Amino acid sequence: MKRRLATLLLLVAAAAVLFAMQRSTPRYDELTGPLVVSGRMGQAVRTRLFDANVERVEFARRLVYQRFDRETERTTSGLWAIVTVELSARSRSVNVGQASWVGPRGFQYLQTDRLALAPGQSPPAAEPGLPRRARYIFEIRPDQVGGAVLRLSERFAPRLDSEARIKLDALPRKPDGALDIMDTFDMNPVRKEPS
Amino acid sequence: MRTAFGKIKTRLAAGIGSTVAVGAAAVYSVLGAGPPPPVAQYGAGSAIEAGRWRVTPQRAWVSHKRVYGVPIKPGQQALVLEADLSNRTRTSTGSYSNLLRLQLAPGAKPEDPIVAQVRDPQIGPLLHPGMPERVVYVWMMPGSAAPPASLAVDVVAETYKPVDNLYGTPGWFNPAVIGRVTLPLGPPPAGAEQAS
Numbered sequence: 001m002k003r004r005l006a007t008l009l010l011l012v013a014a015a016a017v018l019f020a021m022q023r024s025t026p027r028y029d030e031l032t033g034p035l036v037v038s039g040r041m042g043q044a045v046r047t048r049l050f051d052a053n054v055e056r057v058e059f060a061r062r063l064v065y066q067r068f069d070r071e072t073e074r075t076t077s078g079l080w081a082i083v084t085v086e087l088s089a090r091s092r093s094v095n096v097g098q099a100s101w102v103g104p105r106g107f108q109y110l111q112t113d114r115l116a117l118a119p120g121q122s123p124p125a126a127e128p129g130l131p132r133r134a135r136y137i138f139e140i141r142p143d144q145v146g147g148a149v150l151r152l153s154e155r156f157a158p159r160l161d162s163e164a165r166i167k168l169d170a171l172p173r174k175p176d177g178a179l180d181i182m183d184t185f186d187m188n189p190v191r192k193e194p195s
Numbered sequence: 196m197r198t199a200f201g202k203i204k205t206r207l208a209a210g211i212g213s214t215v216a217v218g219a220a221a222v223y224s225v226l227g228a229g230p231p232p233p234v235a236q237y238g239a240g241s242a243i244e245a246g247r248w249r250v251t252p253q254r255a256w257v258s259h260k261r262v263y264g265v266p267i268k269p270g271q272q273a274l275v276l277e278a279d280l281s282n283r284t285r286t287s288t289g290s291y292s293n294l295l296r297l298q299l300a301p302g303a304k305p306e307d308p309i310v311a312q313v314r315d316p317q318i319g320p321l322l323h324p325g326m327p328e329r330v331v332y333v334w335m336m337p338g339s340a341a342p343p344a345s346l347a348v349d350v351v352a353e354t355y356k357p358v359d360n361l362y363g364t365p366g367w368f369n370p371a372v373i374g375r376v377t378l379p380l381g382p383p384p385a386g387a388e389q390a391s
Contacts, residue, residue, distance in 0.1 A: 027358065027362070027363025027364075028361075028362050028363050029362050029363045029364045030363070073315070074315050075314060075315060076314075076326075077314075077326055077327070077328065078323075078326050100286075100287075106285055107285050107286070107324040107325065108285060108286040108287065108324070109286075109287055109323050109324070110286070110287035110321055110323075112321065113289075113317075113320055113321050114312075114315065114317050114320055116317070139323055139326065140323070141323075141324075141325050141326055
């Protein structure tokens with residue numbers, strides 16, 4: 001009787017262990033997923049291929065830029081978020097082409113594709129020893145502003161390669177503490193007046 | 196004696212197993228051969244939950260000119276369907292071209308539509324989570340074809356799988372028709388068509 005009980009207990013225990021092992025086995029996707037490098041605004045986040053330093057975040061309701069000498073306007077049902085990043089490559093030229101804005105509840109907003117031929121929207125190629133500024137623009141819902149994270153990598157969904165995750169914690173504020181949202185953001189480079 | 200009895204038992208068990216298998220296959224084929232269940236019918240303005248999209252068809256018309264930035268070649272015409280699309284997933288995506296399937300006369304091969312955003316016209320934009328946008332689906336047709344009296348499209352929805360069998364990633368699979376939208380072909384709304 002005692003022996004049977006022991007066998008039964010052993011069986012139950014084995015089933016429980018097997019169930020736990022089955023549930024906790026990491027999936028292929030997790031095993032080969034991105035190697036996360038976390039950081040925050042204003043500090044250089046060092047990944048395998050590049051260093052990234054988020055300088056500022058701006059918000060606007062409207063974007064304007066010159067395309068073929070014609071003023072082009074882009075509106076949105078939400079907000080335009082403009083993130084300025086200083087990039088420098090580490091050992092070889094690298095295109096930091098994949099950026100996304102991940103909101104507080106995990107919604108992932110990829111870079112907008114509605115700014116064809118806008119200035120400064122070519123893929124941001126960084127060269128070793130030559131730091132440069134890149135501008136990433138997202139179309140987001142207004143409730144995705146606080147507690148967001150910027151993800152930067154060389155390609156979409158990096159496998160066994162590093163991905164920078166930078167907390168966007170220094171948002172532009174008005175003196176009264178409300179979020180500072182510009183009506184219009186001019187994407188054109190500042191032109192020098194001919195003297 | 197014991198082995199002989201065991202043999203009989205084995206044979207009996209195998210017989211029962213195959214009988215059950217054949218019976219189950221027969222039942223499934225009988226059930227599958229029946230007419231497909233009727234799909235839900237929708238009209239203009241009804242919000243349809245279709246997998247990763249919520250789609251609200253608005254109106255339809257026939258266009259001979261450039262419509263929301265989509266060029267139409269000379270000698271062609273286009274069936275245009277205007278709809279509101281909302282991304283129900285957690286990430287930005289542009290995979291909406293298989294959402295609506297044009298129903299033509301039997302034998303006609305439907306082409307893939309061109310999808311354009313109405314706000315600041317652009318072809319095939321990414322649509323972001325929780326940000327509905329108005330888009331047009333444009334199906335090209337030869338100019339000689341007589342346009343139908345009304346536009347019928349099937350709504351194709353995919354189902355979410357939290358873990359797929361190959362990579363263990365979440366995804367949307369198994370497209371299936373969940374309803375049919377029928378819209379009368381009316382006049383184009385103001386501002387939809389441009390010359391050139």
